[in-house]
Amino acid sequence: MHNNCYTLITGASEGLGKALAIECAGRNMNLILVALPGPELYSLANLIKGNYPVQVICIGKDLCRDESCIELYDEVTAMHLPVNMLINNAGIGSTVLFEEGSPGLYEKQIRLNVLATTLLTRLFLKTLQGNGHSYILNVGSMASFFYLPKKQVYGATKSFIYFLSKSLRKELRKSNVHVSVLCPGGMNTNLALTLMNKTGNCLSRLSVMNPEDVVPVAIDGLLRGKEVIIPGKLNKFFMLLDKILPGPIKRIITNQGMKKLNPANPLSRYTTPVMSPVPVLVSSR
Amino acid sequence: MKVLVTGATGYVGHNLALTLAQQGNEVNILVRNPSSVFIPGHRHIHVFTGDITEKVSILPAMRGCERVFHTAALVRLYASKPSSFYDINVEGTRHVLQVALDTGVRKFIFTSTCGVIGPSLNKPMNETDPRIAGFNNDYDLSKFMAERLVADYAKLGLFTVIASVAKVYGPGVETHPLSVNEIIRRFIQGKVSFCPSPGDLVSNYVFIDDLVKGHIQAIENGKSGEKYILGGENISYANFFQTLRTISGVKGTLLPISKTFARVYGGWHFIQAKLQRKEPFFTARGVNQIFCNKSFDCSKATQELGYSITPFASALEQTLHFFKNKMYA
Numbered sequence: 001m002h003n004n005c006y007t008l009i010t011g012a013s014e015g016l017g018k019a020l021a022i023e024c025a026g027r028n029m030n031l032i033l034v035a036l037p038g039p040e041l042y043s044l045a046n047l048i049k050g051n052y053p054v055q056v057i058c059i060g061k062d063l064c065r066d067e068s069c070i071e072l073y074d075e076v077t078a079m080h081l082p083v084n085m086l087i088n089n090a091g092i093g094s095t096v097l098f099e100e101g102s103p104g105l106y107e108k109q110i111r112l113n114v115l116a117t118t119l120l121t122r123l124f125l126k127t128l129q130g131n132g133h134s135y136i137l138n139v140g141s142m143a144s145f146f147y148l149p150k151k152q153v154y155g156a157t158k159s160f161i162y163f164l165s166k167s168l169r170k171e172l173r174k175s176n177v178h179v180s181v182l183c184p185g186g187m188n189t190n191l192a193l194t195l196m197n198k199t200g201n202c203l204s205r206l207s208v209m210n211p212e213d214v215v216p217v218a219i220d221g222l223l224r225g226k227e228v229i230i231p232g233k234l235n236k237f238f239m240l241l242d243k244i245l246p247g248p249i250k251r252i253i254t255n256q257g258m259k260k261l262n263p264a265n266p267l268s269r270y271t272t273p274v275m276s277p278v279p280v281l282v283s284s285r
Numbered sequence: 286m287k288v289l290v291t292g293a294t295g296y297v298g299h300n301l302a303l304t305l306a307q308q309g310n311e312v313n314i315l316v317r318n319p320s321s322v323f324i325p326g327h328r329h330i331h332v333f334t335g336d337i338t339e340k341v342s343i344l345p346a347m348r349g350c351e352r353v354f355h356t357a358a359l360v361r362l363y364a365s366k367p368s369s370f371y372d373i374n375v376e377g378t379r380h381v382l383q384v385a386l387d388t389g390v391r392k393f394i395f396t397s398t399c400g401v402i403g404p405s406l407n408k409p410m411n412e413t414d415p416r417i418a419g420f421n422n423d424y425d426l427s428k429f430m431a432e433r434l435v436a437d438y439a440k441l442g443l444f445t446v447i448a449s450v451a452k453v454y455g456p457g458v459e460t461h462p463l464s465v466n467e468i469i470r471r472f473i474q475g476k477v478s479f480c481p482s483p484g485d486l487v488s489n490y491v492f493i494d495d496l497v498k499g500h501i502q503a504i505e506n507g508k509s510g511e512k513y514i515l516g517g518e519n520i521s522y523a524n525f526f527q528t529l530r531t532i533s534g535v536k537g538t539l540l541p542i543s544k545t546f547a548r549v550y551g552g553w554h555f556i557q558a559k560l561q562r563k564e565p566f567f568t569a570r571g572v573n574q575i576f577c578n579k580s581f582d583c584s585k586a587t588q589e590l591g592y593s594i595t596p597f598a599s600a601l602e603q604t605l606h607f608f609k610n611k612m613y614a
Contacts, residue, residue, distance in 0.1 A: 018415070018417070019417070019418075022406070022417055026406075040415060043413060043414065043415050044415050046414075047406070047414050047415060047417070050408055051406040051407045051408050052406075052407070187419070188419035188420060189419070191426075191429070191430070194419065194420055194426060195426075198367070198423075210418060210419035210420075210421060211418075211419055212417065212418040212419065
């Protein structure tokens with residue numbers, strides 16, 4: 001469909017971003033993949049180029065850094081690439097008690113989840129307006145609907161994204177730019193999270209999705225102009241429950257979140273309470 | 286040369302131990318049950334009782350060995366206690382690696398699975414391609430974690446190679462119910478066979494003899510810290526059954542099943558097995574394993590190890606011959 005246009009995906013080298021990149025390539029979209037510089041980004045680009053007849057441009061960039069969003073915008077503009085889809089996917093997740101998370105973690109999280117999403121949307125809006133039917137997909141989370149312990153800052157950043165997307169959508173209603181927000185539940189996006197997702201209760205384990213199952217729903221929803229995209233039947237059911245259940249009962253349910261990462265679970269030996277991207281496998285055992 | 290094979294009562298380990306013994310090596314095998322019917326018998330094979338989940342029991346079998354072939358693993362899609370995948374496949378591997386490092390083993394090979402590389406897109410995947418999907422079963426995930434351990438021990442100075450094994454078929458002992466061998470046997474017995482639909486989904490099938498040779502080539506000719514795909518031809522399900530039909534002369538009944546149907550059936554099987562207090566070997570989530578392309582490129586192994594692939598048709602012929610002999614024996 002969008003054969004000469006480009007889709008820009010941030011955080012493309014792992015997890016949901018990687019799955020989005022593959023899904024878009026499968027739909028014949030040319031890609032600009034933005035991620036931390038490293039071999040993962042380039043091996044993904046090679047894989048996609050080897051399998052699909054699309055253009056893939058890699059830009060290694062740490063979007064937590066000052067000025068990096070402007071640099072990215074300038075680089076893309078200098079290449080004269082017509083971007084008609086912006087996917088703000090890069091984000092840092094965390095499951096940690098507020099007092100145990102480091103100030104540095106929160107700063108990075110807010111910079112990436114909030115600031116980079118806002119700035120890239122602002123910077124690329126003109127480009128998108130000039131390229132026919134255009135789309136912005138912001139990646140929020142189910143965590144933006146529920147006030148969960150250990151997800152305070154993360155949930156707040158995702159609420160910001162939700163709010164931003166819905167307001168912007170109203171502003172741009174009469175323009176050619178469609179804004180959607182994707183709100184996935186728990187996903188197996190990396191090893192640490194995959195292992196942690198196995199430690200929850202039965203219902204939360206069942207609701208966990210793999211990124212490759214989320215992305216077709218996300219891109220279909222985006223192209224159909226859906227406002228809020230919630231992948232997964234069970235997640236939709238949770239949303240329904242949230243609407244109909246009275247407050248006190250919801251409080252009991254969300255308090256269960258505190259019991260996550262139960263140390264008696266044999267898999268918790270591979271996970272650490274603060275999300276480290278790589279659990280320590282060779283330990284001094 | 287003195288070598289150790291773990292998992293010698295399993296399909297791959299059994300054939301590997303026999304081949305190594307026939308080549309004149311002194312083969313120690315580590316088994317949990319010394320009276321298992323799956324123990325390979327040969328005058329050069331020496332049985333040691335032990336369990337990879339108990340580190341101290343590994344040492345006697347490994348003492349004096351120059352090579353370790355670590356094939357032992359919990360191989361299945363589902364276990365009622367999921368932590369057993371991690372106890373055996375990750376912690377067990379850690380124990381074997383540590384004892385190998387401590388006893389000065391010269392070379393170590395870890396039998397892993399192409400499931401770690403994962404499903405493929407239009408083209409076959411190679412050793413360096415990134416995964417395109419999340420993990421959907423504990424087996425693949427535990428093997429992935431074990432591979433990272435093996436890589437860590439390579440950095441500590443142990444010579445290690447990883448064999449990424451495709452779907453195995455061919456003569457050997459039967460140790461689990463979801464094997465390609467089982468599918469072949471059902472078909473030639475004239476039972477109804479289920480063919481995933483669309484039938485153009487491609488998988489990679491490795492002949493056991495190639496795989497055994499490949500292990501020996503990988504440990505001898507491979508480079509430390511490297512991983513080699515040991516596979517065979519990439520064949521679609523439709524082509525698989527067509528070749529099976531042609532070679533066996535059995536017409537067979539093929540029932541095409543859709544992913545949705547398989548998921549419902551998987552869920553039903555799970556509940557049924559649980560009610561009968563049996564171990565289900567199939568789950569609704571496991572269905573994703575079957576309904577995707579899993580094609581792999583073995584050119585690294587063919588170029589660097591001297592690995593070679595027996596054509597599917599002739600390997601299948603040998604397999605059918607083996608089954609027929611067994612059935613009428």
